[in-house]
């Protein structure tokens with residue numbers, strides 16, 4: 397029994413969306429457990445640092461058994477997650493091959509409600525990966541941030557502030573209090589340009605979870621990635637040479653990693669699902685050819701060791717110069 401190999405299932409996009417929606421709870425649980433486990437471990441370390449008396453020794457034993465149990469729980473969830481991911485093409489063909497992105501980060505990324513019908517610039521805004529924001533006000537007086545200048549848009553920009561809350565009471569206490577998806581819709585007037593972060597009193601347009609996830613991903617890639625680590629280090633050094641402070645250079649280089657990774661994820665997912673897509677007019681990733689994005693398939697070749705990068709600038713130059721040639725030829729050049 398059970399020796400027959402399961403045939404690999406491939407889900408349709410809408411089935412996949414449904415599944416991921418369902419598994420979002422799993423990703424949330426995993427994060428909650430991990431957070432608790434890290435907090436317990438930190439407390440343990442603190443106890444050790446202070447030196448132990450009898451009472452603390454007892455506390456340590458209890459704590460460390462809790463840490464072990466939590467770790468077991470995490471492992472159990474990861475096992476389920478790996479099973480889920482097996483049937484997801486974007487995981488098998490892209491995420492799984494990227495060094496520095498494990499099943500937990502993959503699930504986290506995939507459980508975000510990415511809309512494949514939207515443009516990459518919308519995805520960037522959704523993940524808070526824009527250089528500036530505009531502090532705006534709608535005609536009804538709502539304060540809101542926008543990723544672009546509403547005055548420079550052909551179409552009228554409508555206020556996205558949610559105006560209705562759904563409340564349920566039971567026995568005098570509120571059991572449900574959440575925003576309903578009814579938006580204000582009043583025209584937005586221009587405010588002032590500001591750095592991309594939260595501004596007191598203003599509604600944000602990005603999804604905090606998407607933003608946090610991209611930050612976690614770029615941190616992991618900068619530390620233990622392959623291609624993306626090279627890319628990160630290249631930009632970090634460049635920013636340092638421009639006399640940026642180290643924390644500032646690190647943050648900017650990580651942001652660059654996040655944007656490039658998201659673009660590859662976007663590209664790959666559309667291609668794998670056979671959907672057409674448009675890339676923004678200008679890309680800022682390549683020094684020699686700023687309007688061109690490094691192809692995600694080339695990145696996979698780097699990840700899998702088919703292409704070695706000795707010098708990032710050289711690599712970038714070669715990719716850019718072969719721009720007009722067909723892809724196969726370009727890949728041959730890169731293999732040499």
Ligand SMILES: [Zn+2]
Pocket residue numbers: 534535536537538555556557580581582
């Ligand atoms: Zn409004």
